[in-house]
Amino acid sequence: MNTPVEGFSKLSKAEKIDWIATHFTKNPEKSMQLLQQYWNTDAEVQKLHDEFIENTVSNYYLPFAIAPNFLINGTLHAIPMAIEESSVVAAASKAAKFWLNRGGFQTKIIGTEKVGQVHFIFNGDFNKLKDFFGNIKPDFFSDSSSITQNMQKRGGGIKNIELRDLSDKVDNYYQLHCTFETLDAMGANFINSCLEQFAKTLKQKASSNPDFTPEEKEIEVVMSILSNYVPNCLVRAEVSCPVETLNEDDMLPEEFAKKIVRAVEIAKVEPYRAVTHNKGIMNGIDSVILATGNDFRAVEAGIHAFAAKDGSYSSLTHTSIENGIFKFWIEVPMALGTVGGLTSLHPLVRLALEILQNPTAKELMQIVAVAGLAQNFAALRSLVTTGIQKGHMKMHLLNMLNQMGASESEKKQLVHYFKNQTVTNSSVKEALQKIQSQ
Numbered sequence: 432m433n434t435p436v437e438g439f440s441k442l443s444k445a446e447k448i449d450w451i452a453t454h455f456t457k458n459p460e461k462s463m464q465l466l467q468q469y470w471n472t473d474a475e476v477q478k479l480h481d482e483f484i485e486n487t488v489s490n491y492y493l494p495f496a497i498a499p500n501f502l503i504n505g506t507l508h509a510i511p512m513a514i515e516e517s518s519v520v521a522a523a524s525k526a527a528k529f530w531l532n533r534g535g536f537q538t539k540i541i542g543t544e545k546v547g548q549v550h551f552i553f554n555g556d557f558n559k560l561k562d563f564f565g566n567i568k569p570d571f572f573s574d575s576s577s578i579t580q581n582m583q584k585r586g587g588g589i590k591n592i593e594l595r596d597l598s599d600k601v602d603n604y605y606q607l608h609c610t611f612e613t614l615d616a617m618g619a620n621f622i623n624s625c626l627e628q629f630a631k632t633l634k635q636k637a638s639s640n641p642d643f644t645p646e647e648k649e650i651e652v653v654m655s656i657l658s659n660y661v662p663n664c665l666v667r668a669e670v671s672c673p674v675e676t677l678n679e680d681d682m683l684p685e686e687f688a689k690k691i692v693r694a695v696e697i698a699k700v701e702p703y704r705a706v707t708h709n710k711g712i713m714n715g716i717d718s719v720i721l722a723t724g725n726d727f728r729a730v731e732a733g734i735h736a737f738a739a740k741d742g743s744y745s746s747l748t749h750t751s752i753e754n755g756i757f758k759f760w761i762e763v764p765m766a767l768g769t770v771g772g773l774t775s776l777h778p779l780v781r782l783a784l785e786i787l788q789n790p791t792a793k794e795l796m797q798i799v800a801v802a803g804l805a806q807n808f809a810a811l812r813s814l815v816t817t818g819i820q821k822g823h824m825k826m827h828l829l830n831m832l833n834q835m836g837a838s839e840s841e842k843k844q845l846v847h848y849f850k851n852q853t854v855t856n857s858s859v860k861e862a863l864q865k866i867q868s869q
């Protein structure tokens with residue numbers, strides 16, 4: 432039985448590695464070697480990674496790939512993606528190529544508003560709270576001016592502060608619901624700093640408000656924090672083409688278009704399907720967000736809440752066929768940054784942003800939305816025609832062969848062989864054994 436460790440974070444990296452390998456792994460020598468094998472050979476780069484988080488003992492690699500040929504608003508992009516799932520980049524590239532010859536992707540920003548809240552308890556008369564809020568509203572802005580001045584100079588800052596009465600949901604619960612423009616920053620630190628200052632101002636001013644009873648003067652701030660639900664920080668991406676140009680191998684264009692429309696209709700009304708439908712979209716979205724050093728958990732949480740905004744979890748993509756034109760689009764909220772955070776620190780993130788021509792946050796939102804739409808199109812295209820496993824298993828073939836210990840020449844032969852064969856675990860095993868026995 433292991434005992435708890437005291438002061439783990441204060442141990443040196445070597446000591447941490449020794450401790451974890453000795454106490455929790457079967458072969459400590461081998462485990463220590465493995466952790467060190469993933470260190471960067473450049474000590475400075477490694478130090479940078481060590482300092483991103485607490486208790487770093489090694490680096491965890493994900494493949495960093497490029498999906499080329501994305502025509503977005505008339506400009507060609509090569510999109511960097513960081514993801515472990517075998518078929519995602521291939522699917523994105525295939526969708527990009529499909530739409531390259533059909534006018535590409537059109538995108539637009541619908542809004543860029545970020546949100547933060549001060550949640551508090553007020554024991555008293557709401558009308559008095561409302562009057563008090565009206566009187567002190569300018570103080571929220573002036574008391575936080577040292578935090579907001581730089582952002583304001585660049586055209587951003589606090590957009591609005593609203594008092595909301597939620598006492599019908601939790602006794603005596605009210606909030607300051609605040610909106611912000613954070614330009615090219617994701618804005619978490621800016622927003623949270625503003626909110627904590629608003630909370631201080633609220634408490635201070637309440638405690639000295641002569642119109643409040645002693646109880647009313649004691650406002651209890653529960654918490655001050657940004658919201659990752661940003662329905663007004665919204666981007667739209669779209670593709671469209673005449674139905675007759677949707678030529679697919681074994682299917683007439685009209686049938687193909689109708690099947691895609693039907694697949695989206697199903698995802699709109701059926702949550703079990705909607706979750707998987709949207710998961711495919713997130714394959715594209717998350718991998719670009721990771722590659723560009725953004726917070727995929729924040730984006731995931733916000734997007735899924737948005738997918739359920741009408742009371743039932745639903746598709747993030749939409750389709751229509753009107754006057755012979757097939758249209759397929761996505762609207763998704765996301766708060767992204769192209770300055771601050773990891774964006775200037777992580778060397779590969781910097782390169783990913785350079786590959787994307789150093790986009791503004793608005794431009795990155797549009798690229799990410801396109802990656803999500805492309806991924807959904809690729810998934811639906813396979814699902815309604817050949818089925819998903821054909822492409823999936825082809826991409827998974829190398830993983831299987833690696834797991835089975837195939838040599839480079841065996842892999843080459845089998846990749847060629849499976850171009851026209853169905854890939855399953857047993858068919859791959861059998862084919863490998865056959866080659867090995869020859």
Ligand code: MEV
Pocket residue numbers: 516707708709710711712714810811814819
């Ligand atoms: C797999 O990662 C994603 C899909 O399941 C998405 C979908 O079903 O639409 C293929």
